[in-house]
Amino acid sequence: MAQAMKIAIVDDEKDMRQSIGQWLSLSGFETETFPGAEDALKAVGADYPGIVISDIKMPGMDGMAFLKKLMSQDSSLPVIMITGHGDVPMAVEAMRVGAFDFLEKPFNPAKMTEMVKTATQRRRIALDNRALRRELSDGSTLMKKLIGTSPVMDRLREDILDLGQSDAHVLIDGETGTGKTLVAHALHAVGAKAGRKFVLLSCAAHGEDELSRKLFGPLEDGLHALEDARGGTVVLEDIEALPEALQAKLLTWINDQGTPPETRIIAISNLQEQGKTCEDRLRPDLYYRLATMKITVPPLRSRGEDTLTLFTHFGDIFADEYGCDAPKVAAQEAAQLLQAPWPGNIRQLINVAERAVLQSRRGSGTIASLLMEGGDDVQPVMTTEGKPLKEYVEAFERMLIDNTMRRHKGSIVAVMDELCLPRRTLNEKMAKYNLQRSDYL
Known part of the structure; x- marks a missing residue:
């Protein structure tokens, strides 16, 4: 279930923070109030499950210093600044530092509520994405997702732990819907490259020219997969769909890496054609380089x-x-x-x-x-x-x-x-x- 979002209200004026808190509570938000930035920093950390509303002018640590401290802890934390009349230049500077938005006194409570709704929605998405990234880099969490006590699942977990320690390339095959991509994530997460980049690319989702650019470059915006994942892991889904010209290019890239490879390739085969295997679709020298180690994910039956x-x-x-x-x-x-x-x-x-x-x-x-x-x-x-x-x-x-x-x-x-x-x-x-x-x- 979705995590409840909190609203941290920071203002040295008691009446102001109480009135904001009461209004937002009536609007269905969970609030907590603080008389100053120093007190708020004890409760608002890098993964604070909510947003912050703060006055700019406060004794001690003022709103700008508070904002800079919050941004240094978590740059994705939405902070709404409250400014007095004539403080617009200061509000603009706050936006440049990283504030989500600002409210000028006296402000419309309904406008504040809409602003808070937008900010909390953005915060929830950011925290969900952050949790997902952590989950996909946590080997123990991923291994727990491989549910089951059957002998074939015990062997699968043992294979993942063994092969995860190697830098050698891996081929994963198995029927559709068995969880091959999850196994690829787990292989990366339990190995020495766990803290490095994990890049996923489907060979069946793009035409040959576009796939070539995404895999080898050049790209107009960003790094191609093999460069982006340098030192980490590249997962090539639907490897059997890789065109012959790109197979040759990939083989050359693998050979140029040497042994052990700096960047690991995990190839996933989703070939369901009756009587055909991935080996039938790839040139032999590439197949045996990718299938240095192999994992077959068991069917549910x-x-x-x-x-x-x-x-x-x-x-x-x-x-x-x-x-x-x-x-x-x-x-x-x-x-x-x-x-x-x-x-x-x-x-x-x-x-x-x-x-x-x-x-x-x-x-x-x-x-x-x-x-x-x-x-x-x-x-x-x-x-x-x-x-x-x-x-x-x-x-x-x-x-x-x-x-x-x-x-x-x-x-x-x-x-x-x-x-x-x-x-x-x-x-x-x-x-x-x-x-x-x-x-x-």
Whole structure:
């Protein structure tokens, strides 16, 4: 859910800061007031979840010095300056330093509210983008996004940790929707180049001339990918779509780098043509240079009960987003989720989970109907051959205990009551399925 934005109001005049605070509170904003810049600086840091409204003329540290200090901490923090009559030149100087805007006394409260709305929207976008960049550079966070306890996912995480330590180029392949780009981000984030540039370029999204400029240059505005990511990582999605002339050019660039390469290339193959592989589309010398190391991301149908874990995970996310309860999965529906071949893999499962939440909110429909009906953005998910009954029972049992523990936030007594299980039996089943109470508190 979106983070609530705060408004820090800084003014040495008590009546002024109280009146601004009351007006903005009535307009639905969360406010906090400070009598001076020194006090405000103790609360307003580099990632302050909101904006600042400050008077320019204050005793001690004045508004201009305060603004400069805030800009040195976080240049994207919106600061609205309040000026007296005749202080417009000072306000213009504040804008040059980095102020978001200024209000001249006496100001229109409605105009102030609109200005605050615009500033908080910009701040929220900036903080969201900052959080995303941090997330994409945090190896531990990214590894947690590779959800699942199946043997194939354990091996995938081990491969990422091993290959992440190398500077050698990597080829990632696998079916559509399996999360290959996420794996590329994780490879970069757990390795020695984690703090350096990560540049993503799709070989299928541009014509040959434009792709050549974006990859090798020259560009009229900015650096081409290989220069922009110097010392870091370049990810080439849809590598099989790279034209032959550019394949030769890329091979020359790779050879000129030497060993170990200064800049790492992670190539992602999305080739879905029946009976064809990436090796068939690339010239052999380039293929073997890119596939020095290789990772194949497993399809969802090979991941066993991870399917139920993922369905629950995304169902909870969408339920929170839409403000309703996550749908309950019946035993028969769990079996169908496990049986489905999922041709669209995780991307398809996410679509089904969202539609299941929307159905549940309306109080109609079943997960089974979604698996069979398809739609504009969801292919029909027909079931494949069956599995041993024991696998279905254990997967459903684990999902049921997991969901109940989440709902009761780790309360063992509440889970025992709802599932009608004695304490010893619940403990044994949690140990069997590797469920830790601490994960739900």
